[in-house]
Amino acid sequence: MLHSVGDTYCGSCGTILDEPELQANYHYEPNFQMHGNYFSHSAESPSSRFNNQWSRERLREAHSLISSYTSRLELQDITERAQRIFDDYIHKRMEEKCVWAFGSILEVRAGACVFVAAQAAGRQLFLVQISRLIGCNVFVIGREVKQIIRMLDTLKGLLAEVDKIDPTLQAETTVNRVFGYVNKTKQDSKFSDDVLQLTMGVGKTVRAFPRQLLDFMQHNESLRPRMVATTALEMEFFRQCGLSTGINLNTQLCTAVSLAIEYYYKVDSAESCTLRRGHRDVIYKLVALPNGTSPITTARFAARVHKKLLEAGKTVPWLTKDVSIDTATGHLEDILFCCQQAQAWMFGVGRLQQLKYRVSPSASDNGDLADVRLHIPNVVSALSTAPAFAQAELLRQRREAILDRVDQDLIAIEESDGTTSLDTTNNAKSKANAELEIEKRETRVLKRLQRLNVIDRNALLSLPLHTLESILEAASIPRKDGLELDTPTVGPKDMTNEELSAYLY
Numbered sequence: 001m002l003h004s005v006g007d008t009y010c011g012s013c014g015t016i017l018d019e020p021e022l023q024a025n026y027h028y029e030p031n032f033q034m035h036g037n038y039f040s041h042s043a044e045s046p047s048s049r050f051n052n053q054w055s056r057e058r059l060r061e062a063h064s065l066i067s068s069y070t071s072r073l074e075l076q077d078i079t080e081r082a083q084r085i086f087d088d089y090i091h092k093r094m095e096e097k098c099v100w101a102f103g104s105i106l107e108v109r110a111g112a113c114v115f116v117a118a119q120a121a122g123r124q125l126f127l128v129q130i131s132r133l134i135g136c137n138v139f140v141i142g143r144e145v146k147q148i149i150r151m152l153d154t155l156k157g158l159l160a161e162v163d164k165i166d167p168t169l170q171a172e173t174t175v176n177r178v179f180g181y182v183n184k185t186k187q188d189s190k191f192s193d194d195v196l197q198l199t200m201g202v203g204k205t206v207r208a209f210p211r212q213l214l215d216f217m218q219h220n221e222s223l224r225p226r227m228v229a230t231t232a233l234e235m236e237f238f239r240q241c242g243l244s245t246g247i248n249l250n251t252q253l254c255t256a257v258s259l260a261i262e263y264y265y266k267v268d269s270a271e272s273c274t275l276r277r278g279h280r281d282v283i284y285k286l287v288a289l290p291n292g293t294s295p296i297t298t299a300r301f302a303a304r305v306h307k308k309l310l311e312a313g314k315t316v317p318w319l320t321k322d323v324s325i326d327t328a329t330g331h332l333e334d335i336l337f338c339c340q341q342a343q344a345w346m347f348g349v350g351r352l353q354q355l356k357y358r359v360s361p362s363a364s365d366n367g368d369l370a371d372v373r374l375h376i377p378n379v380v381s382a383l384s385t386a387p388a389f390a391q392a393e394l395l396r397q398r399r400e401a402i403l404d405r406v407d408q409d410l411i412a413i414e415e416s417d418g419t420t421s422l423d424t425t426n427n428a429k430s431k432a433n434a435e436l437e438i439e440k441r442e443t444r445v446l447k448r449l450q451r452l453n454v455i456d457r458n459a460l461l462s463l464p465l466h467t468l469e470s471i472l473e474a475a476s477i478p479r480k481d482g483l484e485l486d487t488p489t490v491g492p493k494d495m496t497n498e499e500l501s502a503y504l505y
Contacts, residue, residue: 058106062086065110069133073114075123082117085152086110092151107134112144119158119166127168128236131229132340138232139225142169167249168232174253174291175227178261181290182217209279213286216265223264230260233336234305240340241308247301250293255301258287263332276326312339399446399461402439406447441465445472 063083070079111130118125131138149155234256238244244252261283262275281299288295309328315338316331445468446460
């Protein structure tokens with residue numbers, strides 16, 4: 001080896017050699033004391049590996065990535081904590097003689113450190129947000145998060161709570177239990193497809209479905225990471241739609257896994273199939289048995305989810321035909337993606353055009369598009385043509401104009417306790433006057449809500465008028481008409497009908 005101008009050359013062929021690569025590779029150690037151990041790491045200390053020029057460059061790159069992630073997530077106060085966690089994690093890997101201390105995907109480890117730092121600081125952050133930020137599978141990030149928490153002694157407090165930090169971290173366990181049950185059907189007769197048979201009177205197709213489902217799961221075990229990622233997106237959908245309130249976490253996970261199995265069974269099947277209620281009950285039973293939940297409870301919660309999927313399907317522009325409960329799951333990834341984009345646009349987060357988007361198989365007849373990744377996809381720009389977006393855009397523009405006038409006090413509307421309603425008995429009232437009355441009513445509601453400070457500006461721009469009026473009515477109830485809602489001793493019998501409605505709904 002020859003050394004010149006900071007580079008190392010091979011004396012025989014003249015190839016430029018990378019010094020860190022030489023330090024990290026295995027080599028034969030002809031030492032009598034190492035008898036029986038044919039391979040060993042180089043004797044370089046962790047501190048020297050950490051401080052060489054190549055490691056310092058990788059550290060600077062990782063620190064800049066962490067700073068970028070925290071600023072985009074508006075969590076700048078945890079930047080230094082995340083950088084320290086990353087440094088400690090790399091030191092620990094070097095002490096354990098890991099060949100690739102930094103890893104092949106630096107973005108994944110930087111994002112995982114940001115997530116761990118946010119949880120250690122008590123900040124609300126979800127794995128799905130990190131996944132969308134860096135364009136990586138939730139399954140991969142979850143594995144890295146668990147490894148960081150287990151390796152660092154300073155995070156022992158989070159080790160016991162690793163599965164409670166984010167529900168998506170338990171998705172891998174739930175999916176693994178299902179595949180473990182499927183593998184047992186090959187060896188033990190008590191785990192046969194007869195256990196999945198329904199006791200109700202069903203047709204021939206449903207009676208043959210358990211065997212078909214088990215064969216599909218046995219021959220497609222490679223779908224496990226994709227099912228974990230889809231389950232995580234569904235859990236985020238449950239949280240955004242308010243479906244997770246009051247529902248057991250295990251039931252939510254089983255329902256999400258069941259919908260993921262149904263989706264991939266439809267997408268990867270050779271022939272186009274439509275799963276009916278009997279088929280879905282078999283899937284619920286398959287997921288519920290190894291996870292200790294009730295198939296009936298899972299089916300009831302899944303019925304609520306299907307209704308929400310039908311509503312969220314309106315945000316998908318290319319779903320031209322009518323989508324029913326039996327066919328909604330076949331467009332699961334499209335609905336989840338477009339619904340997330342719609343909510344981000346409605347609440348002022350932006351179109352997120354820099355997001356890496358994987359085209360789902362249901363968006364095209366060609367299933368090979370499943371692994372295609374597009375930057376600034378045409379799908380995002382096509383969302384503006386959906387009917388839901390057109391209505392939301394008109395509503396948002398009108399609300400922005402009204403709020404600007406309210407903020408500048410350019411108009412004066414009388415402050416009356418009564419509500420303004422349209423005179424439906426006057427047939428001579430023109431359409432322009434009707435719209436003017438609606439605008440006056442809307443302006444009055446927005447102005448009062450702004451004064452009460454009960455709701456933020458983004459919600460004022462997006463919520464329907466009748467919802468805003470209900471919030472205003474509930475917030476404007478005089479104290480003499482009923483007790484305060486936050487009094488510990490108050491109960492439903494002590495409330496008026498308006499208070500009870502505001503409290504429950």
